[in-house]
Amino acid sequence: MTNLAIELPGLSLKNPVMPASGCFGFGREYATFYNLNKLGAVIMKAATMQERLGNPTPRVAETASGMLNAIGLQNPGVTKIIETEVPFLSQFNTNIIANIAGSSLEEYVEVARAFNETDQVHALELNISCPNVKEGGLQFGTDPLMAARVTEAVKKSTNLPVYVKLSPNVSDIVQIAKAVEAAGADGLSMINTLTGMQIHLPSRRPLIANKTGGLSGPAIKPIAIRMIYEVSSQVNIPIIGMGGIQRAEDVLEFLLAGASAVAIGTANFQNPFICADIIDDLPRVLKQYGFNSVREAIGKGIVA
Amino acid sequence: MTNLAIELPGLSLKNPVMPASGCFGFGREYATFYNLNKLGAVIMKAATMQERLGNPTPRVAETASGMLNAIGLQNPGVTKIIETEVPFLSQFNTNIIANIAGSSLEEYVEVARAFNETDQVHALELNISCPNVKEGGLQFGTDPLMAARVTEAVKKSTNLPVYVKLSPNVSDIVQIAKAVEAAGADGLSMINTLTGMQIHLPSRRPLIANKTGGLSGPAIKPIAIRMIYEVSSQVNIPIIGMGGIQRAEDVLEFLLAGASAVAIGTANFQNPFICADIIDDLPRVLKQYGFNSVREAIGKGIVA
Amino acid sequence: MMKREKMRIVSTRVIAKETIEMVLENKWISTHASPGQFLHIQIGSHTLRRPISIADCNHVTNEITILFKITGDGTRHLGEYQVGNYLDVLGPIGNGFPTNITAQSTVLLVGGGIGVPPLYFLGKFLKENGINIKAVLGFQGEDHVFYEPNFRELGETIIVTNDGSYGEKGYVTDVLENNLAFDYYYSCGPTPMLRSLISVLKGKKGYISLEERMGCGVGACLACILPAKNERGYKKICSDGPVFNVEEVTI
Amino acid sequence: MMKREKMRIVSTRVIAKETIEMVLENKWISTHASPGQFLHIQIGSHTLRRPISIADCNHVTNEITILFKITGDGTRHLGEYQVGNYLDVLGPIGNGFPTNITAQSTVLLVGGGIGVPPLYFLGKFLKENGINIKAVLGFQGEDHVFYEPNFRELGETIIVTNDGSYGEKGYVTDVLENNLAFDYYYSCGPTPMLRSLISVLKGKKGYISLEERMGCGVGACLACILPAKNERGYKKICSDGPVFNVEEVTI
C-alpha cells in the first residue's frame, strides 16, 4: 500500500494535501460536500487582530488559466475565529493551520499570541506575502530583513511551529527563504499569489476594484515549481508547496521539486471535491511513476 | 478612419504592432506567410558579439496558457547579423529594432557599437533581462544600479535610441524603470519572461535541459499589465508592452495600461499570421471601445 | 442544499439577439430548485464557474431552463455546447425569492434585460399558488426582447425598450409612475435600474436579485460581498442572496 | 513550401493500444506532401502546436493519414476530435526522406513504435517508383502493433516486440544482425533505437527522422536544434529536417 503519511514540525499528516488559505473559508461550506476528516490539514482563512471588511468589489477576475483576487484579508478577527471557527474545524480528525496576517509587526505578534489560547490549532502559517494589504503586508514579504524580524518576533510569542508563507514577487526568493529560516521558521509555505492586473475594456478601469490582485491558478505553477526547486536545496526546513495544483500529477511535481506537502487553492472553486479527489488519486500516480510513498518522492526531481 | 500610427523615439510606426524578440527569428520564415511591410516594426532575435550556440535541448515546454523557453541567446553574432539579416529585413518598409545582449557590460557596449555601422537599424532594445544566460544577464536586470550602468554605457556608445527591456523577476519594477530612465533610456520594453520550471514526471528531471526557462504567453499577461500600469505613471519615456498578447483586445488592454506600442511573441507559434491579423482587427476594437486612434488610448486605463 | 451534478443539454436555441435558451435535464436539481436560485456552471477549462439563474423548472420532465446573454468568452463558449453534451454544475444555489405570500396578493415583477429570466420561474410559481402577476420588462431594443408571450400568460405585461423600437419607449421606471397597483415587487436587472426602481418604489415591500463577480459560489471565498446592515457588516451574494429584501442592503 | 490550412477530419479510429489513425482531407496539403514531412497541428487552445508525421497521402481523394499515440494532454485531446471537425494545421513541413534513388535498389525501413507511420508513406512511394522494400518494425508488445498488413503489401516485413508477445522477441537491431541485404536504410523511432541502429549499420547509407520539442515549427525560434557538422554548427529539426543523413548529425 502506498504510504501517503508525512511528518512535519507540529503536523502529523495522514496525507500531504490541504486546502490553501483563503480558498476554503473555515471549512464550513466544503464540509457540506465531503467529510473533512479526509484532509491532511486545513489552512484557515487569514486571521487579523480586529475584524476586517476587506476591499470593495469586484474582488475576483478570471485570467488565462488563472484568476486574480483582492479579497483584502476579510475576516471576523482572531477572537471570533478561535471562538466559533476553530471549534467547528476541530470536530474533524485533521490538522488545523492558522494563517496569520497583520499591518504591523505588533499585530502579527498579537494574533500569534491569541492562538496560544487554544490547543486545537497545530501550526501557524505566517502570511508575510499578501499583496492585498497596503499597510505593510507586502514589504514584510519582499525585504529579507523585515521578513526575518517578523518571523523572529512571532516565533518568540507562540508555542506553535511557524510556517512562513513567502511572496513570489521578489528578485531573490532564496535570500528571503534563508533569512526566515535563520530567524527560526519551522517551515516554509510557498508560493502566495503574484501581483497582477486586468483592465476592463468597456469601463477603461482595472477590473478589480483594488486595481491589483493576486494571480493564482495553473498559470503560476511553473513559477511555484521553480521557486520551490531553488529554495528546497538551500534550506533545511520543509516546504508546503502550492500554486496551480489541479490534479494528483501536479502534487507529484511539487514533491519532486522539494515540497513535503501541498496546498490547493483556486482549484476548489472549479471542483469543490478537488482535495478529496486528489487524495484518492495520489496513490495511483505515485505508483505509476515508481514511488511507494510520499516521503520517497520529496526532492527526487532535483538534479545536481 | 482609425489612426494606428504612433511616433516613438527613432521609430515612426505605421501601427503599434511588432513581433517580439526571439519569436520571429530575423523575419525570413514569417516572410513566407505574409509581407512584412504590414508590421509597425520587427524586433530581431538577440545579438551577442560572438556567435552563440545556446542551451542544450529540450529548450521549450508547454505550460497552462503559456510556455517555457531556454533557447540561450543562440545567434550568429552581431557581424553576421549586420551582414546577412539586416539587409534581408531592410527590403521591407518597416522599422528594425535590434535586441542586444551580452555577458558583460563590455559586450553590450561592443554589440551596440557594431550596430552604428549600419543605418538600417532604427533602435536598440537592450535585453538586460534574459533569464537564460548565466554570466550576468539576469543580474543586470534585477539590480537597479547595474541596470543603470549598462544603460548609460550603451547610450554613450550608440547613435540609436535605446529601449531597455525589463525583467519581471523583481521585487520593485518601478525602481528599475526609474533607474534606467535616469541613465538615459529612450524607452522601455516590458516584460521579458518570468523564470519558471516544469518537472517531467517519467524522468524525474526538469523538462527544460537548462532546468529553468522563461515563462511567456497569456499566463503572464496580468503581470505584464500590472507592471506597465505601475511604471507608466512613474516614468516619462514610452513603453513597448508585451506578454501574452493574443488578440486585438489584448493590444487595447496594453495601451490602456500605458504602453505606446506592443510586441507579440509566443502567439506567433500558434498562428504565424497573428501580427498581421491583429493589425487588421485593431481598428474595429479601438472603435468598439470608443477610440479613433492608438494615440488616444494610451494610458486611458490609469485611474487616480 | 446544493450538489455538484451533471446536467444533460436537452435543447439550445437563440431566442433573441445574443441570447440563448438552454434546457438542461437533471432530477436532483429540478426537484430542489426554487425561484431566484442559480446554477454555477463549469464551462470548458475556465478557471471560474459562471453563475446563471434558473429561468424555469419542470418537475415532471426534470428539466431546468436557463437563459443567458453572450457577453464574454465564457457565455460564448457555453453557447457552443450541443444537445447531448453534459454540463458540470453546482446547484441549486442561494436563497431565492420569498414565495410564502398570502394568496390573492398582487406581485409586480420588474425585469431588465438578462435579469428577466429568474422572474419567469418566480412568476409561474406564484401564479400556480394563486398570486396575481403583473410584469414590466425592459430591454435595449426589439431584437433583445424575449419571453413576452410567456409573461403574458402569467398576467398583464408591459414591455419597455430603451430605444422605443418595441413596446413603450424608455425605462421600466417610466411606466411605474403610472401607479400600477401591487402588494410586493420583485426585481432583477442591472444595478442602475434596481437603484432607480428602489427610489421610485420607496416604501413598497420589495425583493431584488443582485449580481457580483464570483469565485467559489458557495460562500467560502468572500468574493461576492455586499455591505449590509447586519451584525457582520456584510452579506454574501452567493449564499445569503442572490435575493435580498430592499430594506436590508445598500446598493 | 508550407501553408496554414484547415483540414477536415474524414475518419478517426483506434488501431492499436492508445494509437489513433486519423484521415484528414485537404487538397493543398495532399498535393504538396512528400514522405518524411510532418504537420504542425493546433489542438484546442494549447499554447504549442503538435508535430505529427504524414503516414499516408492520397492524391485522388486529397486525403492525408496521420497516426498518433496518446502520450499526453495534446494527443489525448486530439483523439477526442470527431469526424467533420476541422484541424488548423501548418504543413507540409520539413525536408523528408530522399526519394530520388536508382530503381531496383533495395531499401530497408526500420521503425520503432510511433516512429513507424512516416515509413509507411515512404515505403508506398518508393515501391510505386520501382524500389524494393524490406521492413523491420518494433513495438512494445502485441497490443501496440499496427499496419503490419500494410507493410507486408510493400515487401518482406519482420515484426519485433520487446516482450515477445508477437513476432520476434527483442529489439529491431537483433534481427538486423541476420544480415538483411539492402542499399539504403531509412529509420524513425526512439533515439536509443536510432543510436544502436546507426552503430549496428555502421558504413551503410542511411537516413533517420528525428524528434525534438518544438516551438514555431517553421525554423524561427531555434527550439529544435541539433548539433551538426556544418558551418553553423547546428541544424533545425523542423526546417532542415526532420530527416537527416546519418553522416551529417550526431545524436
Ligand SMILES: Cc1cc2nc3c(=O)[nH]c(=O)nc-3n(C[C@H](O)[C@H](O)[C@H](O)COP(=O)(O)OP(=O)(O)OC[C@H]3O[C@@H](n4cnc5c(N)ncnc54)[C@H](O)[C@@H]3O)c2cc1C
Ligand atoms: C446570481 C447571478 C445570476 C445570473 N444570472 C444570469 C442569467 O440568468 N443569464 C445571464 O445571461 N447572466 C446571468 N448572470 C450574469 C452572468 O454570470 C455573466 O454574464 C457571465 O458570468 C459572464 O461570463 P462571460 O465569460 O461571458 O464574461 P466575461 O466578462 O468574459 O467573464 C469574466 C469573469 O467575470 C465574471 N462576470 C462577468 N460578468 C458578470 C456578471 N454580470 N455577474 C457576475 N459575474 C460576471 C464571469 O463569471 C467570469 O468569472 C448572473 C450573475 C449572477 C451573479
Ligand SMILES: Cc1cc2nc3c(=O)[nH]c(=O)nc-3n(C[C@H](O)[C@H](O)[C@H](O)COP(=O)(O)OP(=O)(O)OC[C@H]3O[C@@H](n4cnc5c(N)ncnc54)[C@H](O)[C@@H]3O)c2cc1C
Ligand atoms: C517531426 C516529428 C514527427 C512526429 N510524428 C509523430 C507521429 O507521427 N505520431 C506520433 O504519435 N507522434 C509523433 N511525434 C511525437 C509527437 O509530436 C508527440 O507525441 C506529441 O507532441 C505529444 O504531445 P502531447 O500533448 O500528447 O504530450 P505532452 O507531453 O503533454 O506534450 C507537451 C509538449 O511536449 C511536446 N512533446 C512531447 N513529446 C514529444 C515528442 N516525442 N517529440 C516532440 N515534441 C514532444 C509536445 O509537442 C508539447 O509541446 C512527432 C514528433 C516530431 C518532432
Ligand SMILES: Cc1cc2nc3c(=O)[nH]c(=O)nc-3n(C[C@H](O)[C@H](O)[C@H](O)COP(=O)(O)O)c2cc1C
Ligand atoms: C480567493 C483567494 C483568497 C486567498 N486568501 C489568502 C489568505 O487569506 N492568506 C494567504 O496566505 N493566502 C491567500 N490566498 C493565496 C492561496 O492560499 C495560495 O497561496 C495561492 O492561491 C496559490 O495557490 P492556487 O494556485 O492553488 O490557488 C488566497 C487565494 C485566493 C485565490
Ligand SMILES: Cc1cc2nc3c(=O)[nH]c(=O)nc-3n(C[C@H](O)[C@H](O)[C@H](O)COP(=O)(O)O)c2cc1C
Ligand atoms: C522562444 C522565445 C525566445 C525568446 N528570445 C528572446 C530574446 O532573444 N531576447 C529577448 O529580449 N526576449 C526574448 N524572448 C522574450 C519575448 O521577446 C517576450 O518578451 C516574451 O516572450 C513575452 O511575450 P509573449 O508572451 O507574447 O511571448 C523570447 C521568448 C520566447 C518565447
Ligand code: FES
Ligand atoms: S463567490 Fe465565494 S463567497 Fe460568494
Ligand code: FES
Ligand atoms: S521549432 Fe522553432 S526552429 Fe524548429
